[in-house]
Amino acid sequence: MKYARLFAAFFKASLVADLEYRANFVTRIATDIFWYAAQIITFETLFRHTDRIGSWNLEQTRVFLGLLFVVDAFYMIFFHDNLDRMSDRVRKGEMDLLLAKPVDSQFMLSCQRMATALIGNLLIGLSWLSFSLYNLPGFQPARLLWLIFLIPAGLLCLYSVRFMFCSTAILFTRSENLQYLWFQVYKLGMRPDSIYFPWLKFVILTILPVGIVASVPARAILDPPNFALFAWVVVWSFVLLYLSHRFWQWALTKYSSASS
């Protein structure tokens, strides 16, 4: 399909462009490694003093973290830079040339420039995930197959909501507060959903689906399959994607384009 080819083309072009700045591949890891260390150390230390947090023990929480790192890395590679710069581009009128292309503008805006330098982060995430799975008693490798659906679904949910946040840049010129709000919300997804109060847990699995990102895939591996939950996640991801598209189309009618 054309969009799949384009996606691959953008990835390749981004990689070629990023290879120009070789140092970047290392600096990004050097920076983010503290973030990864922080998450890991927090839980490792806490579990020295208690057996369970929420409904999981140490080995299980490690798997949760591994999945969080992996999905986060995919998000950072494909979408983060594009979405982060969106409000800037709207303000500076750089969207025009994108809009003039015979390709869906949402796709262009979201995927054009990928941060391939973050492949290092993905490797770190995968290493930790492998390590945690290796140390997981009663691990059933077959369960990994669920991830084929759940990780893309989680990514789509995350992307769609974030994109809707960013689309508001067309409507309000100063949306930094909204970005900040997003980061706070994202933090909710960085902890196992079982630690939250029921109503909050519901929210992070639906309206602000940051819980879908890591908690649901973790459940797929750690617990017996919950078909209803998985079906929900997949369906919801398509619904959110559709909503983000409609919202974007509507926002475009309000687009007035910075004057030259």
Added chain:
Amino acid sequence: MSLVIETKDLSRVFVSYEKPEGLLESLRGFWDRKHIEKTALAPTTLQIESGQIIGLVGANGAGKTTLLKLLSGLIHPSSGTASVLGFQPWERKSAFLKRISILLGQKNQLWWDLAPNDSFALLAEIYDLDRKTALMRVQELAELLECKHVLQTQLRRLSLGERMKMEIIGSLLHSPEILFLDEPTIGLDIVAQTSIRKFLGEYVREKGPTVILTSHYMDDIAKLADRLLLISKGQFVYDGTVQGFVAKTESLQKITFSLIEPLPENLQLMDGLELSATQQEFSVEVSSKDLAPILGKITRLPGIHNLKFEEADFEDIIHRFLEKESRVLSPGGHH
């Protein structure tokens, strides 16, 4: 000749809010924001035939870019209809977008960190072009634009002129039927400008696309356009040929000269035309009928030298015309 662009009462109004001054006003503004409506484009009815080259001229903010953006589908109109190649532009259908191209001067669509060739490969993908055909076309265009030698150099390392040439190749890659060119030569040195102008002239003659061109450089318009649209404050004030326009406005002669010593006092050449005593370099515009008497007066000035005649610039003519349209009479005699 078929119609490719048709508009009926197409208009665009921008709404903005009045920025309050001072604290009290800001507080009041919190509840009761005053709308300011600016008509960027007044209801316009236009018809453009295939193959025409339209020069769109006007002051900054006059509405030319708004018209361009409406016709290319970038923004939605406030009212009215438009049909470009049978499509409604702002629906931005793929089939439509593949047949048009927009070039915004000073804005890059090509990737900064890639060599133009790599960017062109991406564009070929985006426009569903056959790889080989696209490659050939790049070579063809680069040959005409004399920039083949930098096709493999990263965009950020190229000069402004070379970058613009690459942007032009990028916008012509898919052989568009309609070209929207917004200030294509702005900011370029004279060599690059001439080169691009020459290329555009040749390209248009050979391939025959419909072109809508806006520019501040009247040379672009005068040499390329066969139809001139003058726009002022959102309204069209002239629609016809370039020659017709020149004929319509008074043909002016520009006389420039210098004096060895400044005048003892201001000297009036005629009604509204005065030579100042503080200057030694002068440039005056005079219509043909006043030429003889004024010239007589000037040649009698003591210490005059460097006397030159010129047809007034197309640019000056346009500005005069625009000023007249805005009902502001400027005193004769530029500095």
Added chain:
Amino acid sequence: MCTALIELTLWIAIFASSTSTSIGGFTREYYLAYVLWVAFIGRISSSWMYEFRMIEEVESGSINGLLVRPMSFFEYYLSQLMGYKFVTSIFSLMIPLAVIYWMDLPTDFSKVPIALALVVYYLIMVHCLSFIVSTFAFSLTRVHSFTVAKNLALWLLSGELIPLDLIPEPFKSVLLKLPFCNAVYMPVAYMTGRIPRDVFMQGFLSTTLGILFFGAIGWWLWRRGLTKYVGTGA
């Protein structure tokens, strides 16, 4: 604010699923008090905005101003930082004070002033670090990533994530000897009764050593940076 809520939820969950009522020797209320304070004190003792501004000024190279009185660059931004932190602290402290008072969480209010004094004193060292990072701008581009990395590291070392006393030996002793724990752990642990007075007072000592150490490095880097900069011709 949100961070505080998330951390509170985490600790409530930890205790809910734990078999004992105390962790590391402290009950739930102590942890709730800790995270509440940490969320706000952590904001006071970190520096982003002014660091970015300092980097920008060095990058843009208004060299004459920098050359003439180097001390004023340091002093100017220090006073800016202090002023800003002073104002924002007054507002941000009201929430933890209110919540802790209302929920009756363990905090000895008499210790608050001296704990805050340590944070303010620590800010000087933070400023020295910002100063060092800004000197990188003399010879490197994209210095922002250093700021991000540094702040992430400090986040880890300062006790913002978890009370440092939970960390196993030998790491715990090392972390407590380094000056970075004075950003959050020392003042908050003292206020919430996790450490005794003599341990807390050591914080002033380690901060002083930190200021001297980083201050010296900063001064040396500054001198080097300026000569190099002038050498290449402004």
